[in-house]
Amino acid sequence: MNDFVKRPALALLALLLMLAPNIARSAPMLGEDLFKALGCRGCHLAGGSGGSLGPALDGLGKRLSPEQMRQVLTVHRETSVMPSYDHLTEPELATLRDYLQSL
Ligand code: HEC
Numbered sequence: 378m379n380d381f382v383k384r385p386a387l388a389l390l391a392l393l394l395m396l397a398p399n400i401a402r403s404a405p406m407l408g409e410d411l412f413k414a415l416g417c418r419g420c421h422l423a424g425g426s427g428g429s430l431g432p433a434l435d436g437l438g439k440r441l442s443p444e445q446m447r448q449v450l451t452v453h454r455e456t457s458v459m460p461s462y463d464h465l466t467e468p469e470l471a472t473l474r475d476y477l478q479s480l
Contacts, residue, residue, distance in 0.1 A: 408476025411469060415462065423480055431459060438478040446474050 412418065418426065422433035441449070447470060453461035465473070 406469070406472065408472045408474075408479075411465075411473050412476055415473075420459065434477060435480050437480050441477075443474050443478065446477050450474075 406414065412423065417423070417434075418428065420428045420430040422429060423435060427433075437446070449459075450465070450470060450473065451461060451463040453459075453463075462470075462473075
């Protein structure tokens with residue numbers, strides 16, 4: 378490689394390294410982070426801590442299918458105190474479901 382080719386390549390690499398932390402920050406939040414950020418633990422016991430207004434979510438993956446979890450999160454029932462999370466994006470819902478499935 379001559380210098381003419383190498384320099385822009387190095388400049389690009391430097392730029393990518395500078396941007397890397399920002400890319401990492403804007404990447405979709407992990408399911409557990411979402412769970413915390415959305416305040417689910419305020420009402421649900423999960424992994425040993427949380428509230429008791431809603432049912433404990435440990436072992437949820439054995440009780441509900443991914444589709445049922447999606448319904449619980451996005452379809453609000455009149456009689457429920459649980460808020461609807463239908464404003465979440467598809468990737469966020471999928472990440473959250475994966476986390477719930479792992480409990
Ligand atoms: C204000 C309290 C409250 C908050 C906040 C809340 N929930 Fe709930 N959740 C409930 C209650 C109460 C139920 C029981 C069923 C019902 O009333 O709808 C429930 C039911 C559920 C169920 C079904 C559990 C089962 O065993 O069938 C899941 C899954 C669930 N919540 C997940 C979540 C997640 C994930 C979040 C955060 C994104 C969340 N909840 C936030 C109160 C809450």
